[in-house]
Amino acid sequence: MHAGIRMLVGVVVVVLAAASAEAQQAEVESAVSDMLAAWEAGDFESFSKFYDPDTRGFFLDGGLLLQGFNVAALTAAYNSGFRADFEVRDLSVRVLGDVALAAAYLDGSLTLPGGNVLEGTWRYSDTRVASEEGWLIVQYHFSEQSPPEGG
Secondary structure, three states: OOOOHHHHHHHHHHHHHHHHHHHHHHHHHHHHHHHHHHHHOOOOHHOOOEEEEEEEEEEOOOOEEEEOOOOOHHHHHHOOOEEEEEEEEEEEEEEEEOEEEEEEEEEEEEEOOOOEEEEEEEEEEEEEEEEEEEEEEEEEEEEOOOOOOOO
């Protein structure tokens, strides 16, 4: 193959790979936004479709590592008054082949069963893997953002 044609083919491959990576990043950003919107709306059937059944993670309560996904528990909490009202800020997504890492801040409030309202900023991150069902969460972390020390 002529050197000029090889170089042109190489440039096309690099451009296509960059376009594919940008498309994957947009897919993951959309999946994060759609998943958080379903959670905020209390649509836990839709919310659960973003999770691998064997997912694990840390939830807002500061408790132990949770194993598996339990849509019934989330639905029961929602039916008991649990609500989330927040804005997603500074969403950052990094795609590494068929693994994606997402992180964001959630500003707003959570209403707990019983009516106690928590306001503030929460940190959110997840690890997703590409599958036939889309980008499924295999690990997640929610935690309250603490104010910086000394301020």
